[in-house]
Structures are given as C-alpha cells and as structure tokens.
Amino acid sequence: MSAPIIRVEELTVSLNTDDHQRNIIDSISFDMFPKEIMGLVGESGSGKTMTALSIMQLLPKTIKICGGSIWYEDKDLLKMTSREIRTIRGNKIAMIFQNPRMALNPLMRVGDQIARAVCLHCEVSSEKSKSMAVELMSQVGIPDAESRARSYPHQLSGGMAQRVLIAMMLACKPKLLIADEPTTGLDVTIQAQIFKLIKEIQSEIGVAVLLITHDFGVVSEVCDRVGVMYAGQIMEISSVIDVFTNPKHPYTQRLLKSILRVDRKSDLDTNKALSPISAVFDSPGCRFASQCDCVRPECLWERPKIYTDSPGHSVYCFNYSRDNK
Amino acid sequence: MSSTQNSIQNIEIKPSVISRSEFLGKIRFFTRFPLFIFGILVILFYLLVVIFGPSLTVYDPTIPNPQYTLGQPNSDYPFGTDKFGRDILTRVVYATRLDLMIALLVASLSFSIGSLMGCIVGYYGGWLDKVIMRVVDVMFAFPAFILAMAITSALGDTVQNVIIAIATAYTPYFIRLTRGEMLTLRTRQYADAAISVGNPSWRVALIHLLPNALTPSLVQMTLVSGWAILDAAGLAFLGLGITPPTAEWGVMVSEGAQRIITGEWWVWLYPGAAIVLAAFAFNLVGDGLRDIMTREEQ
Numbered sequence: 194m195s196a197p198i199i200r201v202e203e204l205t206v207s208l209n210t211d212d213h214q215r216n217i218i219d220s221i222s223f224d225m226f227p228k229e230i231m232g233l234v235g236e237s238g239s240g241k242t243m244t245a246l247s248i249m250q251l252l253p254k255t256i257k258i259c260g261g262s263i264w265y266e267d268k269d270l271l272k273m274t275s276r277e278i279r280t281i282r283g284n285k286i287a288m289i290f291q292n293p294r295m296a297l298n299p300l301m302r303v304g305d306q307i308a309r310a311v312c313l314h315c316e317v318s319s320e321k322s323k324s325m326a327v328e329l330m331s332q333v334g335i336p337d338a339e340s341r342a343r344s345y346p347h348q349l350s351g352g353m354a355q356r357v358l359i360a361m362m363l364a365c366k367p368k369l370l371i372a373d374e375p376t377t378g379l380d381v382t383i384q385a386q387i388f389k390l391i392k393e394i395q396s397e398i399g400v401a402v403l404l405i406t407h408d409f410g411v412v413s414e415v416c417d418r419v420g421v422m423y424a425g426q427i428m429e430i431s432s433v434i435d436v437f438t439n440p441k442h443p444y445t446q447r448l449l450k451s452i453l454r455v456d457r458k459s460d461l462d463t464n465k466a467l468s469p470i471s472a473v474f475d476s477p478g479c480r481f482a483s484q485c486d487c488v489r490p491e492c493l494w495e496r497p498k499i500y501t502d503s504p505g506h507s508v509y510c511f512n513y514s515r516d517n518k
Numbered sequence: 519m520s521s522t523q524n525s526i527q528n529i530e531i532k533p534s535v536i537s538r539s540e541f542l543g544k545i546r547f548f549t550r551f552p553l554f555i556f557g558i559l560v561i562l563f564y565l566l567v568v569i570f571g572p573s574l575t576v577y578d579p580t581i582p583n584p585q586y587t588l589g590q591p592n593s594d595y596p597f598g599t600d601k602f603g604r605d606i607l608t609r610v611v612y613a614t615r616l617d618l619m620i621a622l623l624v625a626s627l628s629f630s631i632g633s634l635m636g637c638i639v640g641y642y643g644g645w646l647d648k649v650i651m652r653v654v655d656v657m658f659a660f661p662a663f664i665l666a667m668a669i670t671s672a673l674g675d676t677v678q679n680v681i682i683a684i685a686t687a688y689t690p691y692f693i694r695l696t697r698g699e700m701l702t703l704r705t706r707q708y709a710d711a712a713i714s715v716g717n718p719s720w721r722v723a724l725i726h727l728l729p730n731a732l733t734p735s736l737v738q739m740t741l742v743s744g745w746a747i748l749d750a751a752g753l754a755f756l757g758l759g760i761t762p763p764t765a766e767w768g769v770m771v772s773e774g775a776q777r778i779i780t781g782e783w784w785v786w787l788y789p790g791a792a793i794v795l796a797a798f799a800f801n802l803v804g805d806g807l808r809d810i811m812t813r814e815e816q
Contacts, residue, residue, distance in 0.1 A: 251710050275719075283716030296711040300729050309725075310715040361715060 197224035197264075198368055198401050199248065199286075204261035206240075206247055206425075215474045218243050218425045220261065220496070225369065230395055230402040232412040232433070234448075235422035241405045244422075245371045248403075249288050250278050265369075284314050287362035288371040292378055293355035297346035304330070304342025307361045314365035329360040334390060352383035356390065363394060370395075371403045376411075388415050409452050413437060418505070421445050424473050424480040431506035441508040444481045479510070487512050554806025560799035568618055571611035579604065579612040579765040588782050598784035600773060602763075610788050612765040617747050617796065620681055624746035627685040629739045632692020633732060639693070640700025640731075641723040651697070654690040662687040666749050670759045680759035684749050688742045692735050699731035737807045744800025751793050767793045 206218035218240045225231050233241045246252045248263055250270065263270040265281060273281070290296040298306055307326035311317065317325065323342075330338035333356045346354060355375060362370060372391060376384040392415060395402050404416060412419055413433060420430045421442065429442040440446045473480040482492040489511050500513040548555060577583075583603030591598040597606035639647040657665065662684075669683035703709065704727060712722045747767075753759040754768030755775075762769050767789040774786025 249714050251713060253705075279716050279718060281716075282714055288711075288714045290707050290711055292707060295707040298708050298712070298726050298730070301726075313716050358711070361711075364715070 195227055198227045198266070199225045200264040201244075201248070202262045202264065204244070204247060204263060205259050206243055206252065206256060207259050208256050216259075216425060217256070217474070218247070219480070221422075221425070221427045222261075222499075223420055223427060223430055225401050225403060227368070227401055228395070228399045229417045230392070230404055230415055232416035232419040233403060233405045233422060234407060234409065234412055234419060236407060236448075238424075239422040240425040241407075241422055242373055243425075245288065245373050245403065245405055248286065248371060249282065251288075283310065283362070283367065284365050285367055286369045286371065287365075287367040288373065289355070289358050289362055289375050291374045293358045293375075294346055294349070294351060296358055297349075297354060299346050302343050302345060303349065303357045307342075307357065307364060310361045310364040325364075326360075329364060330357065333357075333360045333363070333394070334386075335360070350383075351379050352386060355379065355383075355387055359387075359390065359394070363398070363400075366398055367400055369401045369403065371405070373405045374407075375404075384411075391415070409437075409449070421448065426480050427509060428481065429506075429508045429510075431508075435503075435506050439506075441502060441506070441513060442481075442510050443485045443487050443512070447486075548810075551806045551809060553802045554810070557799045557802030557806060560795060561803065564614055564618060564796060564799070567611055567614045571614060575605070575608040575611055577605040577608040579609045580763045588777075588785070591784050597788045598782075600770070600785050601777075606770070606784060606788050609765040609770060610767070610792055613767045613770065613789065614792065616677070616760070616764070616766050617750060617793075620677070620684070620750045621743040621746045621796075621800070623681050624684045624688065624750075625739045625743040627681065628688040628742060629692055629735060631685075632689040633696045633728065633735050635689075636693040636696025636698075636735075637700055637723055637728045637731065640697035641704050641719070641727065647697075650693065654693050657687070657690045658694075660687075662745070663749050663752060667753060667756070667758060670753055675759055675761055677760055677764075680750055680753060683753075683759070684746050687749075688745070691738055691742065695734045695738055696728075696731050699734065700727060703727045703731055733811055737804055737811065740800055740807060741804035744797040744804065747793060747800070748797050 201224070202222050203220045204218060204222070205216055205220050207214050207216045209215075221240075221244065223231075233244065235241050243252070243256065247258055248270065252258065258271055261271070265285065268277075270278065270281065297303060301309075304323060304326045307329055308319065308322040311322040311325050311329075312319065315322075315325075327338045327342050330342060335341050335353065335356050341349075341353075346357075349357065359375075370391075375391070376387050379387065388411060391402060391404075394400065404411070406412060416433050418430065419433050419436045421428045421436070421444065423444050428444045429436070429440070431439075431441075436445065437449070440449055473483060476482065476493065477496070478494045479485070479492045479497050482488050485492065491511055495511075497509045497511050498514060499507050499509055501507045502513065581604070583599065585603060586595070586599050587603040588601050589595055589599040589603070595605050595607065597610065599605055600609070635650060639650045660668075665687040666680075666683040669686055670679055673679035673683065700723070704723075706727075709722055709727060712726045713719070717726070750759065751766070751768030751771065754761070754766050755772040757772070760766045760769060762773065770789035771786050771793070774782070774789065777783075777785045
C-alpha cells in the first residue's frame, strides 16, 4: 500500500471544565491512505465528530488538542500557523456536514457560494468561477444547474443542499474529504443517492473519504476500512469484511449484535447501558472495561496495546495480546 | 452519473424569479400594516419636499424683509413670517433638507461604524470584546441626548459636529445589537463550513456572517433616524450646534417659543409640526419593520 495521506498519531483532545479536564479523545492513532473510504463508527458521544473537527482544526473554543500529532503528507497540521492551515483547508482537506441546509449561508445564492470557494483557491476571474460553479453543480447531479445556481439555500431540498455542499467542497479537488454523517435528516432514498454520489466522486477524482456514521448498513455498502470508536478510544480498525465476519473486540461484537435485523431477533437487553457514562472517561485503562464481558484485571488500569492480527486488522484489547493467548 | 440525475429529475423546482401573483401577494401582505404604509408615505412626502421644495418657493430662507415682520399667514405667506419678516414656509422647506440630511447621515454613520465594531467584537471576543462592551455600557449610562449635548459643546457649533455628536451617541446601540447576533451566528454550521473551505476568519466574519446579523440593526437604523431629528432640533433649540440664522426646525421653534405668550402661534407651530411628523413617521416605519420581520419569521 502507498504512503498514508493522513496519519493521526496519539491524538488527545480534552474538554476543560472548571473543576477538571476530561479527555474526550484519548490517544487515538490511525492512518488513511489515498483513494480509500474509511468509515469511523461509534455511538453518540464516542468522539467521531471531534476527531474530524481536530483534523480540520475547527474545534470549539472550550475543547483543546493536548497531545499527539496529525501528519498530512509530512507536515504536522497541529504545528501549523493559521495561515498555513488555510492553505490546507478546502484545498487539501474538505469537510461536509451533518445538516446540509445549516451549512449554507442563507443570504447568498448557492452558485455564488460555490464560486467564492473556487475563487479562494484557484486564480480565476469571477466570471470563470461562476461558470465553474455551474459545472460543479451539474457534476454532482443537480439537474438544471444553471438556474439552480441562482436559488437560495432555503429553496433547496435537503438532498439538493447536500449536493451543493459536496460541489462546494470539491471546488478545489481536495485529497481528503471528511463526511460527518452526511445523510442525517435525509430520507433513505436520498441517503442512497448521496452515498452513491460520494462513491462516484471518490473513484472519479481519487479523493480519500473519511466517513463518519453510526449506520453499519452504510459502512458495509460504502467503506473499504472501518474504525470502531467508543468513549474517545479506538477499539478496532480493520477492513470492512473483517469487521462483519470476524469482529475481535468485545465492543465491536456487542455493537454488531445490537443492529436490528429482519432475519434475527436482536437481544436488546444485553446492550443496555452500553453508551459511555461520564465515569468511564476518567478510567486509566480501557474505557469499555466496566461493561466488557471478557474483562481482565489489567483492563481497568492499563491502556491496551495495539494487537495486529492480520495485516490491516488491529485491535486494542488485552484478550488478544500474546501473553494472554 | 446519469442514473442519479434521472432519479432526481422529478423533484419540483421552484422558480427563483418572483411571479406576478407573488408580487401582488407581497403588496397585500404590506397592507396588513397600515401605520407602516402611512409612515412610508410621510417620509416619501418629506423626500419630495427635499428634492423639489426649494425650487417651488419664491423667497430666500435667510434674507430679512422689514416690511412684513411677524405677519399673519395670508395668500402670499401661507405660513406667515417671523420677526425678521422671513417666510416661514420657505424656512420650513429649507430646514427639511438640513434635518433629513442630518438624520440620514447620523443613521448611516452610526449603523456602519456600530455594526462593524459589533461584528468584530462579537466574532473574535476576547479582551477587545470586554473593553469595548464596558465602554458601550458607560455610554449607555448617559441618555443619548445628554451625551450628544456634551460632545457638541466640546467640538463646537457646526452641522458637521452635530452629526458626529449624535452619531457617536447612537453607535453603542448598533454595537450591542450586532454583537448579540454575531454571538449566535458564529456557532452556526455555515460559519464552520466557510472556515473549512479555507476562508480566512475576517472573511467569515465580514462576508458570511455580518449580512446575516444586520436585520435588527436595520430596524434600529430607522428608529435612530427619527431620534436624530429630535436630537438635532433639541440641540438647536437649546442653542447648541446649529445656530440662527440657519433655517432649521429646532432653531425656528426656539425663536417661536418666545412668541407663545404674545400669540404669534404660526412662528412655532409649523416647524414644530414638521419635527413631530418626521419623528413620528420614522418611528412608525421602524416599528412596522420590526413587526414585519417577526411576522416573516413566523
């Protein structure tokens, strides 16, 4: 495999309240390779969005990155000045958001918004940027792009708005696209269209996509690799096939069991109290330990090391370390 | 990508151009606010007076006419004359120019400076925000008129200084309004989206967020226009800022005030009425705008 496009190393992000500091992302590491779609799954509050925002350096003021590094090619994004980071944002790394209609400026025609994004990165005249905007809009499957470009965000449907947003983010052909739950609030047929669009774009311009979602159906359809997160820690990273056929981490196993399926009666009771409670954030060991079925004593006070089973399948769990086999 | 295109072909596309019936609907919507319409009409009338008035009057606003001092209104002098024999109608018409100019300049000056400052402190926050908002609090502690009085007497009596003084007194209103809006807008997702395509922060604040923060300030701007007329006239009445023999409503009312007991009512009534009507009209429009905005939001 080629060199990773982005390499997150022991990233730690903390939320500082008046009385104490809580690591909402605890020393996570993962790589992303060019042209792959990587899924990041986990339940609400597991730190998926915060990971994405850390890469974009868009964290709210109360939340600080307090350790680790994020390497883009061979530059550390966390050590960049705000001027340097602007050359990365949009140009190299772009992001699409959960609620597409909220992510568009309500007072600006969508065509102009895309054109401005084009202008920010490419040296083109405003005339040229406008025609490029229309081109981009038809490229993301907006019919009658010429006249749609003149409409305001409130005149668009949710799916249409997400297409506009995708067009805007593609304006400068980024190397990495972060999609933070891009289909929340859209109905399933539109969801399918948006994911199809993302896949098409990914293969067409060869952008890597970090897809944040909590929908395993989407993961199995779209992604090449998956990272499973719980309470700010990565539990398991593997190829999409391995995650479904051979889940290693007890949390991944339980998470998969919780998926509702027509052909199987789900055991909902075993999965209650699964979501992170605030106490687990202060634990020095594995944050899933308190709810794990195969917990070992060391799980409670020591962070599990990475254990690599087959190439590209890593688990953070003492159950798989060589001494315990 | 053709299959995706086909599947969304049947989504209804709203035309972005306003059709004729939609336009009539908008007109009908405004008729629900009769006072607002009245205010607009009065302001339009004043504007007509500003543009055409001076060319329709036959007298000069400042040259005395000893033959006919303190003359009763008659067909030659519809509003009568003052103690120097100057035609009141002519003076009221010329004063309209001056007072409306003051109102508009004050409103636009305080609006542009106030909104810009509010935008910056609201978006960036930090120590600058703290310092400016404390200064604003101090300025709010004074009634705007008193503040304007202090500034005018410090700067000296010219029209320019009156405008600066009143504009300064009303700038805090706009700072506070815009800052408040910016505080909520900067957490909106489109602010993040604008940053994530690579906009520098000043562009996010000024180009993407500021236009969205201006709605309450626009209402305030109309109200401030009305208040500015009252303040300019009030200052002139007290002998500050604009001084005789300039044709100005406040100056004229102050000259007429000496005549209230002696019965020459026309000297003060007409300029007084002009002030009241103008301030009233701007207030009606301001209140109407606020109602319309809230109605539109619902």
